[in-house]
Amino acid sequence: MLELKGQKEILVRFQSLLALLLMVVIFSICAEGFFTKDNFWLVLRQVSVNTCLSVGMTLVILTGGIDLSVGSILALSGAIMAGLLKNGLEFPAFNLFIGFTLLGAVIAGLIVGASLGFFNGLMITRFRIPPFVATLAMLTIARGLTELWTGGAAITGLGKTFGYLGTGWFLGIPVQVWTCAAIVAIVVVVLRKTRFGRYVYAVGGNERAAKLSGLNVNRIKLLVYTMAGALSAVGGLIVTSKLNSATPTAGDGYELDSIAAVVIGGTSLSGGKGSVFGTILGALIIGVLNSGLIILQVPPFWQKVIKGFVILLAVAIDKLNTKEQ
Amino acid sequence: MAQSKTNNIVLQAKSISKAFGGIKALDGVNLEVYKGRVNAIVGENGAGKSTLMKVLTGIHQQYDGQIILDEHKVTFANPKEAQKNGIAIIHQELNLIPYLSVAENVFLGREFVNRLGLIDYKKMYVETKRLLERLDLHINPRTQVSNLRIGQQQIVEIAHALSLDARIVIMDEPTSAISEHEIKVLFDLIRSLKAQGVAIVYITHKLDELFQIADSVSVLRDGKLVGSISVEDVTHDDIVRMMVGRDIKDFFVKADVTKSKEVFSVKDMCLAHPRRHGDYVVDHVSFTVKAGEVLGLFGLMGAGRTELLETIFGLHPKRSSGRIILNGREIKVNFPIDAINLGIGFITEDRKLEGLVLQMSVAASISLASLEQTERFGFLSSTLETRLAQNYVKRLRIKTSSLQQVVENLSGGNQQKVIIAKWLATNPRILLLDEPTRGIDVNAKNEIYRLISELTQAGLAIVMVSSELPEIMAIADRIIVLSEGKQTAEFTRSQATEELIMKAAIPKSFVLQHSSKV
Numbered sequence: 001m002l003e004l005k006g007q008k009e010i011l012v013r014f015q016s017l018l019a020l021l022l023m024v025v026i027f028s029i030c031a032e033g034f035f036t037k038d039n040f041w042l043v044l045r046q047v048s049v050n051t052c053l054s055v056g057m058t059l060v061i062l063t064g065g066i067d068l069s070v071g072s073i074l075a076l077s078g079a080i081m082a083g084l085l086k087n088g089l090e091f092p093a094f095n096l097f098i099g100f101t102l103l104g105a106v107i108a109g110l111i112v113g114a115s116l117g118f119f120n121g122l123m124i125t126r127f128r129i130p131p132f133v134a135t136l137a138m139l140t141i142a143r144g145l146t147e148l149w150t151g152g153a154a155i156t157g158l159g160k161t162f163g164y165l166g167t168g169w170f171l172g173i174p175v176q177v178w179t180c181a182a183i184v185a186i187v188v189v190v191l192r193k194t195r196f197g198r199y200v201y202a203v204g205g206n207e208r209a210a211k212l213s214g215l216n217v218n219r220i221k222l223l224v225y226t227m228a229g230a231l232s233a234v235g236g237l238i239v240t241s242k243l244n245s246a247t248p249t250a251g252d253g254y255e256l257d258s259i260a261a262v263v264i265g266g267t268s269l270s271g272g273k274g275s276v277f278g279t280i281l282g283a284l285i286i287g288v289l290n291s292g293l294i295i296l297q298v299p300p301f302w303q304k305v306i307k308g309f310v311i312l313l314a315v316a317i318d319k320l321n322t323k324e325q
Numbered sequence: 326m327a328q329s330k331t332n333n334i335v336l337q338a339k340s341i342s343k344a345f346g347g348i349k350a351l352d353g354v355n356l357e358v359y360k361g362r363v364n365a366i367v368g369e370n371g372a373g374k375s376t377l378m379k380v381l382t383g384i385h386q387q388y389d390g391q392i393i394l395d396e397h398k399v400t401f402a403n404p405k406e407a408q409k410n411g412i413a414i415i416h417q418e419l420n421l422i423p424y425l426s427v428a429e430n431v432f433l434g435r436e437f438v439n440r441l442g443l444i445d446y447k448k449m450y451v452e453t454k455r456l457l458e459r460l461d462l463h464i465n466p467r468t469q470v471s472n473l474r475i476g477q478q479q480i481v482e483i484a485h486a487l488s489l490d491a492r493i494v495i496m497d498e499p500t501s502a503i504s505e506h507e508i509k510v511l512f513d514l515i516r517s518l519k520a521q522g523v524a525i526v527y528i529t530h531k532l533d534e535l536f537q538i539a540d541s542v543s544v545l546r547d548g549k550l551v552g553s554i555s556v557e558d559v560t561h562d563d564i565v566r567m568m569v570g571r572d573i574k575d576f577f578v579k580a581d582v583t584k585s586k587e588v589f590s591v592k593d594m595c596l597a598h599p600r601r602h603g604d605y606v607v608d609h610v611s612f613t614v615k616a617g618e619v620l621g622l623f624g625l626m627g628a629g630r631t632e633l634l635e636t637i638f639g640l641h642p643k644r645s646s647g648r649i650i651l652n653g654r655e656i657k658v659n660f661p662i663d664a665i666n667l668g669i670g671f672i673t674e675d676r677k678l679e680g681l682v683l684q685m686s687v688a689a690s691i692s693l694a695s696l697e698q699t700e701r702f703g704f705l706s707s708t709l710e711t712r713l714a715q716n717y718v719k720r721l722r723i724k725t726s727s728l729q730q731v732v733e734n735l736s737g738g739n740q741q742k743v744i745i746a747k748w749l750a751t752n753p754r755i756l757l758l759d760e761p762t763r764g765i766d767v768n769a770k771n772e773i774y775r776l777i778s779e780l781t782q783a784g785l786a787i788v789m790v791s792s793e794l795p796e797i798m799a800i801a802d803r804i805i806v807l808s809e810g811k812q813t814a815e816f817t818r819s820q821a822t823e824e825l826i827m828k829a830a831i832p833k834s835f836v837l838q839h840s841s842k843v
Contacts, residue, residue, distance in 0.1 A: 193704040195696045202693060205682035212638075212671060212679055213694040213747065214662040272684050 015317060016265055016281040023285065027292035034295050041174060045242075047287035048180040049074075049235045051280060053258040054265075055187050056231035058279045059224045061262050062191075064204040064271025065124065065131035067225065070232040071254035072142035073116050075246075078236030079146050081109035082155040082246035085162060102161055110233045116142055117229015121222035139255070147248045156245035166241030176238045183234060187227075188276050200224060204271025260307075261286055264314040285310070335360045335524045336412070336493055341380055341390035350376040351388070352548040358493060363515060363525045365535050365556070368545035369568060369827075370626055370792040371763075374528050377545070378495055381526075382414045383407035413486030414495040417502075419478050423471035428453035430470055431485045456484040460514055476507025480514065494518065495526040500534060501627055512538050530625045531832050532564055544568055562824075565831070569794055569823030579778045579800050581818075585616045588786045589755045594647035596629070596636045596810075606632045607645075608810035614755065614786040619777060621801025622790045625830050629810040630790040631674055634757045637788075638664045638671045651755070665694060670748030674759040674790075676737070680744040683733040687725050688714035690732050690743050695750040717746035721776060738769025745776065756780070758789040762796065774800055794823045806830050 028035035053070045060067045085105040089098040100108065116138060123134040168175045191197035199220050202210040211217050235254070240246045265282030267274025289310060293303045336358040343351040351373045358364050368374050379385045381392065383401030392399050394410055401407040421430050428449045429436075437445040437452070453466035462480045470478060479499060486494050500508050515525055515538055527539060535542055535556055543553040544567040551567045590613035598604035607629045614620045624630045636645045639658035649656050651667055658664045664671070673679035681690055691714045692699050699710040714728050721742045725735055732743055741761065748756060761777070762770040777800060781787060791797040797804055804821050806814040806829040814829035 189704075195700065195705065198689065198693070198696060198705065201685065201689075202682050205684050206678075208679050209682050210693075212640075212661055212673060214660075214665040214751075215693075216660075216662065272682065 016278055016285065016314070019314070020281055020285050020288065023288050023292065027288065027295070031292050031295040034292055039291060039295075041177075043284075043287045043291045044177050045174050046290070047283045048174075048176045049238050050254065050257050050261060050286065051180050051283045052183055052231050052235040052238065053254055054261040054279045054283050055183055055276055056228035057255075057258045057262050058265075058267055058274060058276055059187070059191075059200060060131070060228050061259075061267050061269060062200050062204045062271055062274055063221055063224050064207070065221065065224070066135065066259070066269075067117075067120065067228045068132065068135040068255045069116070069120060069138035069142055070228060070235070070258055071251035072139045072146065073113050073229050073232035074236040074239060074251035074254060075248065076116070076142045076146040076149070076236070077109040077113040077233035078240035078250055079150050079155060079246040079248070080112045081105045081237060082158055082240050083149060084108050085158055086155055102159075106237060109236060110230055113233025113236065114226050114230040117232070118222065118226040120229065121225030124225065125218040125221050143248075146250075150246065150248045152248055154245045154247040158241070158244050158246075162241050163244045164241070166238055166243070176242070179234065179238060183231065184276060184280060191276060196220065196223065201272055204273075206272070257286060258283075260311050264311060266314075266318055282314075285314075333360045333362075334358065335395060336381070337393040338377070338381065339391040339393060341377065341388055341392075343376055343380060343385060343388040349548050351380070353390070354545070354548070354550045355553075356543055356550065357553065358524050358526055359541070360492075360524050361519050361522045362540040363519060363527050363538050365527045365529060365539035365542040366545060367529060367532065367535070367542060367564060367568060369794065372545040372568075373548040374545055375497070376548075378414060378497065378526070378528070381407070382412055382495065408489050408491075411490055411492040412495070413489055413491035413493070415479065415482045415486065415497065415499065417498045419475070419482055421470045421478055421481060424469060426467050426469055427457070427464065427473070427481050427484075428466035430481060431456065431466075431488050433485075435488075452488070453484070456488055457481075459487065460484055461510070461517075474503075474507070476503040476510065479503065479507075479511065483514065483518075491523070493524045493526065495528070497528045498530065498626070499527070500529070500531065530627075532561055533831075533833070535564070536561075562828075565824055565827045569827050579619060579774070579781070579802070581802065585618075585784075587613045588616045588652055589614045589788075590650045591637060592648040592650065594633060594636055594649075595645060596632050596641055597644040599644065605810050607636055609647075610805075610807065610810075610812050612788075612805055612812075612815075614788060616754075616784045616786050617781045618802045619781055619787045619789055619800055621797040621804040622788060622807060623792065623794070623797050623804055623826055623830055624790075624807035625792065625832070627809070628807040628830065630792075630807055631759055632810075633807070634671060634759055634788065634790060638669065638757060665751055665753075668752065668754035669757065670694075670751055670753035670755070671757045672741075672744055672748060672759060672761060674763060676740050676744060681732050681740060683731070685732060686729045687718065687723070687732055687735070687743060688728040691717055691746045691750055694747050695752075698750070713750060714746075717749060721746055721749075722772065736765075736769070738765040738772070741765055741769070741773065742776075745773075749780075753785065755786045755788070758787060760790055760792065762791075762793070770796075794826060798823070798826075808832050 033039060053074065057067055057070060084100040085102060088100055120135050120138050123129045124131050165175055170178055191200065199210065199215050202213070202215060203217050203220050207217055235251065239250050261282035262274070262279050263269065263282070264285055265274065265278030265280070267278055286307065289307060290303070293306065334357050338354060338356040340353040340355060341351050342349065342353055354373065354377060356377070366374050376385070380388050383404045383406055386402060399410060422433065431453050432449050437448045439445045450466045457464065457466065460480050460483060462477060464473070464477065470481065473481065483494065499511060503511065518525060529535065539556050541553060541555050542559065542564065544551040544564060546568060592611045594607055594610045595605055596607035598606050610633055612620060622630050622633065635641060637649060637658065639660050642659040649658060656667055677683060688710050692710050696705070699705055699713055701709060711728060717723070718725065718728065723742045723746065724739050732740055735743065762773050777787060789801060798818065798821055802818055804816045804826060805812055806826055808830050809832045814825070816825065
């Protein structure tokens, strides 16, 4: 009896992995050109941005929150990096000009991303604004700021070195995949091996119990939203360098793909339950699905319909399994 | 005479028994409810009053025994069926939807519709007005419920009950949240309902009210009916005696403390009422606890026991005042973490809502409040965590398949032990226990008592809230009684009797002073 239960638990635990493998097998058989080395790297490069955002989203959702502003923060931080790198900062009033090195521009972009995330957290903890509303507002604010900063036009011609971050290869692996892997590794260690990580689960699982156990719930939430903002900025870095330009519409709608990845990965939207591992599988499932459908030449409108049903299917299976337990 | 009396019985419960996971909440209870009379029910917390009401109103469908309505046996598949049969209940927490109008609430789910299938508001307002006038409440049926006072909302609930043609109206502690004037209005209303032939079942803690409004009183204790008598035939003290009077022999009795020094004291602790200005939930409470001592806090529902512990633990820093002295030094507690760092632990009443993160493993639950102990070079060490958890699992004899078992799957008693372990891991000097044995079986209870005794022998000071008299009398060295936020008595274990404690705990409502005039 116990063994049976154990087997079932393992099955439930690895159901996303099984789903992913199943999809890979099916596409490999049906779609010519899917199971190739080139396509392998293509899929990984395509999911790396979503993975960055989704890892941050996982942290937020684990605390029982949501972050709708990741796509807009991505755009603004990318634009800040591009703008600073290309034009620097000019203060005509003080007759002052600050030029930025590549590193300086990237760091500035990351700081902007983290600050906007921090602002989200502040609204949610200090002013008790529900995460959905606070980050919905930030979605518009950051998008508007992006348009202001770019003047509504793309910032292009950012140089080869910057482009290397998005298109280059290092030791036979795309640079952006390295970046993404590093982020995943760091967040996994933080979640599993630090007090903060444990507290993230506790806050999402039972905020009241967490508070009564002496946890500073507000500080934990603040940190989580800040991290989500910083990770969106990393996404912004990858997107901008890949295109070698920052567009005001970059990252539009990315929040939905990242929520989808988290949900498909089995993280509970009510918080306290889930993993980064699951989210990566979720992001890969979406990536493989996109790639396979494109190769099969499924019309783009149908792709969206299918993707929607995959999300429903994933969550429905998850719910059925948890109900039985 | 006898003939007419039986004819007046509208509802009869015959040997009703109901158990929850091996614990008997009701044990062969008989109850007769008479038409046109106020049938009061009294009993301590956990005596079985609310379970009995849930059986009568179809909330619990599984039970032993019979319900007889108008001389016919009935079974209710759900609360709606009980309603259809004329039984309505008005809960202590009112069940109105605050942002709908009075009329919309009264006819919720049974709205009048016109030929087009749209709601016929005109008719609804007229009908509601008619009902409210019958209850002497003159308000516009269009008023949004959230704008009414609690007492008025209660009357709206009664109107709802009457609109269902309720012949039996159950009221659960109706006076607990309303003002003096509103109580008068309510009592007048109850008298007029009586005159209209409605049977009232009236649950209360305030014995003084019984002599004002009730015709008969049934006393429940530990799930059994102690007796039903006419109010004219009893005194206040008789009822108290019926409510208590249990055998204390079976109880584990804590060893007496040898004289030791005071470690913890609270002076003039107050907690302001969150909404009612100038009113206190905890009203100037002071006490001291010695090392190795258990101080018992007794009080009925709403006495402010939990709130007192919460205030000490730093959960209401903005509404509280008073001084806390630990080892001779005054301390400031603004957050739970301050209390924890000073060596105070708080085991809350509700395990699932406040004590545990249910999805967490046993190990993670035990280490949650002292996670820094399991850190090595800034990272959590599973070796250290396992060692910590293993130690407490052994010491407290927590029954779990493994340290990785999710706490949700443990029994109530073992969940409680996990919570105690969590606090012991913080190395506390003072433990605040709120109803530490609520909802757990007898064996687990005894284990908890033994544990409390062991902890005090090791020098811990314990403040324990309990609403079970035998428990508090066996475990506590001294007992403080709270009533309506105020400290009304203090006893040593040898002084305390159940009757004395209960007398001090029963709220002295205004009714007593007015009763002679009515």
